[in-house]
Amino acid sequence: MKTKITLFFFVLFGIDLWATDIIPNASFENWTGTSYVTPTNYDYTSNSDVYYYDQSLNVEKTTDAYSGQYAVKLTTISTSWGSSIAYFLNTDPEEGDMAKWTNGFPYNEIPTRIRGYYKYNQTTADSALIMIVFRKAGSSIGNYIIKIGGVHNTYTLFDVPLQPALTQTPDSIVFGAVSSDFSVHESGVVGSVLYLDSVSLKGVNSQPALFNGDFENWSTHQLPITIDDWNPRKKHQDGVARTTDAKDGNYAIELTSVSEDDNGDGVFNNNPGYLTNGYWDDNCGCNKGGIPFTHQIDTLTFWYKYSATTYASTVDHAQVNLQFKKNGSFFNGASRQLDATTEYEYVEVPFYNDQIPDSVIIDFVSSLWDNKNVAFIGSKLIIDKLQFKSEIIYLGTRNTTIPSAVDIYPSVSNAIFKFSNPNELPLQVEVYNSIGTKIIRLSVTGNEMNLGSLPTGIYFIKIRANDDWITKRILKQ
Numbered sequence: 001m002k003t004k005i006t007l008f009f010f011v012l013f014g015i016d017l018w019a020t021d022i023i024p025n026a027s028f029e030n031w032t033g034t035s036y037v038t039p040t041n042y043d044y045t046s047n048s049d050v051y052y053y054d055q056s057l058n059v060e061k062t063t064d065a066y067s068g069q070y071a072v073k074l075t076t077i078s079t080s081w082g083s084s085i086a087y088f089l090n091t092d093p094e095e096g097d098m099a100k101w102t103n104g105f106p107y108n109e110i111p112t113r114i115r116g117y118y119k120y121n122q123t124t125a126d127s128a129l130i131m132i133v134f135r136k137a138g139s140s141i142g143n144y145i146i147k148i149g150g151v152h153n154t155y156t157l158f159d160v161p162l163q164p165a166l167t168q169t170p171d172s173i174v175f176g177a178v179s180s181d182f183s184v185h186e187s188g189v190v191g192s193v194l195y196l197d198s199v200s201l202k203g204v205n206s207q208p209a210l211f212n213g214d215f216e217n218w219s220t221h222q223l224p225i226t227i228d229d230w231n232p233r234k235k236h237q238d239g240v241a242r243t244t245d246a247k248d249g250n251y252a253i254e255l256t257s258v259s260e261d262d263n264g265d266g267v268f269n270n271n272p273g274y275l276t277n278g279y280w281d282d283n284c285g286c287n288k289g290g291i292p293f294t295h296q297i298d299t300l301t302f303w304y305k306y307s308a309t310t311y312a313s314t315v316d317h318a319q320v321n322l323q324f325k326k327n328g329s330f331f332n333g334a335s336r337q338l339d340a341t342t343e344y345e346y347v348e349v350p351f352y353n354d355q356i357p358d359s360v361i362i363d364f365v366s367s368l369w370d371n372k373n374v375a376f377i378g379s380k381l382i383i384d385k386l387q388f389k390s391e392i393i394y395l396g397t398r399n400t401t402i403p404s405a406v407d408i409y410p411s412v413s414n415a416i417f418k419f420s421n422p423n424e425l426p427l428q429v430e431v432y433n434s435i436g437t438k439i440i441r442l443s444v445t446g447n448e449m450n451l452g453s454l455p456t457g458i459y460f461i462k463i464r465a466n467d468d469w470i471t472k473r474i475l476k477q
Contacts, residue, residue, distance in 0.1 A: 022293065022387075023277070023291060023387060024277070025228050025229040027248055027249050027384060027386065028230075028242070028251055028253040028386075030228040030229070031226065031227055031251070032225060033224070034222075034223050035221060035222045035223065036051070036220070036223065037061050037218045037221070038059060038088060039072055039212055039215050039217070040217035040218055041090060041105070041210040041211075041212050042088040042089060042176070043090070043221070044092055044176075045086075046058055046085065046088075047059050047221075048221070048223065049084065050077065050084050055079050055084065058075045058076070058077045058084065058086035058179070059072065059073075059074055062195065064119075064195060065215075066117040066155040066198050067117075067197060067198045067214065068197075068198075068215075068216045069216060070197075070215050070216055070218065071195050071197035071215050072195070073194070073195050074128070074178065074179035074193070074194040075191075075192070075194075076126075076179045076187075076189060078190045082283055083187040084188070085187065086180075087177065088177060089131070090103070090174060090210075091104055091176075098131065098133050098140070098143045098174075099140040099143055100140075101174050102135075104173050104174040104175075105172060105174075105210040105211060106171065106172055106210075107171070107173040108169055108171055109169070109201075109205060110165075110166045110169055110170070111162060111201035111202060111203050112161060112204075113159060113160060113162060114130065114144075114158075114159075115158060115202055116198055117155040117157055117196075117198050118155065118196050119153060119155055119156065119195040120148060120151065120152050120195075121153075121191070122149055122150070122151065122192050123149070123151055125189050125192075126149065126185060126189040126192045127148065127180075127181040128148050128178065128192070128194040128196075129145055129146065129148075129178045129180075129181055129182075130144075130145070130146040130148065131146075131175070131176045131178070132144040132162070132173065132174070133173070134172075134174075135170055135171065135172045135173070135174065136168055136169070136170050136171050141166065141170060142162070142164075142166045142170070144162055145183075147181065149181075159202075173208055175211070177196055179192050179193065179194045180192045196215070197215060198213065199211075199214075227240065227253060227275070229277065230253075230276065231275070231277070232273075238258050238271075238273075239255055239256045239271070239272065239273030240254075240273055240274075241253075242254070243382060245305070247303040247384040247385050248303075248384055249384075249385075252382050252383060253275060253382070253383050253384070254273075254381070255272065255273030255275055255365070255366040255382075255383070256366055256378065256380045256381075257272045257273060257316070257367040257377050257378060257379040258270075258273065268374060269372040269374065270367060270372050270374055270376040271372075272365035272366045272368075273381065274364070274365050274366075275383075276361060276363035276364075277289070277290060277291050278290045289361065290323070290325060290361040291359060291362075292358065293324070293360040295388070295390055296357075297351075297352050297411060297412070297474070297475045298388050298389060300320070300334075300348070300349040300362070300387075300388055301346065301349075301387055301388070301389060302383055302384065302386040302387070303344045303346055303347070303383070303385045304344065304345060304382060304384070305341055305344055305345075305381070306366075306379075306380070306381050306382070307340060307379065308339075308340040308379050309376050309377065309378050309379045311375035312375075316367050316368065316371050316376050317339065317367075317368050318337070318338040318364065318365060318381040319335060319336065319364070319365050319368060320336055320338065320347070320362070320364050321333065321335040321362070321363050321364075321365075322349065322351065322361070323360065323363075324351075324353055324359075325359045325360070325361070326359075332354070334349055337368070348389075350457070350458060362386075405421070405422050405423070406427075406463060406465060407419070407472065408420070408463065411473070411475065412474070413475075414476070415450055415476075416448055416449075417448060417451060417461075417474060418447055419444060421447060426443070427463055428442075428443055428444075428463075428465070429442050429443075429444050429461060429463055430464070431451070431459055431460075431461055432459065432462065433457065433459060439459070451476050455476075456476055457475075458474070459475075459476055460472070461473075
């Protein structure tokens with residue numbers, strides 16, 4: 001049950017509430033699960049990659065086939081970070097060196113050629129690739145990359161010798177295809193499309209039992225649920241999970257520091273569970289995106305739990321960061337480290353911007369980025385009930401007859417705040433602190449008030465005139 005304490009408090013004091021929902025899915029209640037299909041026995045595809053970045057699935061079953069009912073369609077797509085090559089493979093491609101690929105289909109014949117039918121839509125700008133690795137006793141004994149390209153709007157035969165010829169009988173075969181030539185264009189050429197069908201090995205008595213080279217058989221894969229309106233750092237959402245250990249509602253979000261090989265060199269480090277409402281762009285090495293936001297003065301609030309690991313007397317910390325942008329450029333930020341706590345604790349992160357932003361990126365990490373030692377693996381941060389204070393207290397004018405010229409300025413001062421009141425209306429002023437407690441009530445006889453005796457902080461000024469009101473937010477330095 002959502003708590004109503006804050007709502008009751010502000011109604012009691014006569015402060016109108018207006019739910020603005022500045023932060024989408026701020027209580028982490030909304031999650032999405034989906035499924036996709038792959039050619040049967042080819043469990044490794046780019047679909048699982050692009051899905052976690054809210055991109056279109058780019059390995060598809062198509063009825064535009066050369067033979068039978070189905071073929072496979074691979075498309076290099078545009079993404080938020082540039083582009084993404086489509087691929088399918090029967091082994092994990094995380095290790096980029098084909099000679100180190102493992103597993104594959106059992107097979108013990110020596111083929112001399114590979115043939116099949118394809119359509120493609122690029123001339124010299126790009127090529128699709130067929131990839132084959134023959135293995136024996138855990139090692140590669142033959143690697144082949146076959147380029148198929150050009151503009152072919154109807155299915156075209158490729159029939160290619162495997163050169164140099166295999167000199168040993170394999171015990172397994174790794175097979176796959178990609179939509180773009182990653183050796184020329186690392187991320188591929190957006191719009192390159194490969195249709196592939198009726199692939200077979202020649203010079204042999206039989207095909208691998210699991211080969212499915214006619215792509216008639218397809219399997220459904222259920223993807224884990226993902227958080228709506230937020231992005232993890234890594235493609236498989238490592239370290240990001242839904243939890244029922246919630247402060248409010250049914251769910252909260254759980255970030256856990258995990259082990260990762262950052263550089264592909266076999267050296268594993270601690271990497272924090274990471275969540276952001278922006279996204280990481282590899283091209284600029286920077287965060288982009290965020291949510292619309294135009295407040296100069298506000299406070300981010302949330303509840304959290306944190307279990308921290310320790311290495312060499314250094315206790316890990318979680319952290320929340322805000323990055324404010326205007327016209328695509330960052331100009332200010334705010335952050336706070338989070339200490340260990342076994343019970344939910346309330347956090348406020350106040351900020352003051354010297355100009356009006358147009359957006360903000362919010363992110364959380366379960367470990368400090370500097371804490372790379374594997375001993376920090378397992379630090380766990382749970383977050384719930386995230387909101388800005390301006391979402392609780394209504395700050396604008398609604399159904400009021402007070403002229404728009406009535407105002408208080410400047411928005412930031414260490415003592416004196418002045419009133420704009422050109423019609424000389426009789427004004428009543430109430431000052432509330434950031435949690436809604438009334439501090440002062442006074443009648444304004446001049447055009448200013450002195451708040452020099454109040455502590456530094458955010459205050460809400462309710463200005464009454466002619467039995468109506470407006471509320472303004474100020475920062476007392």
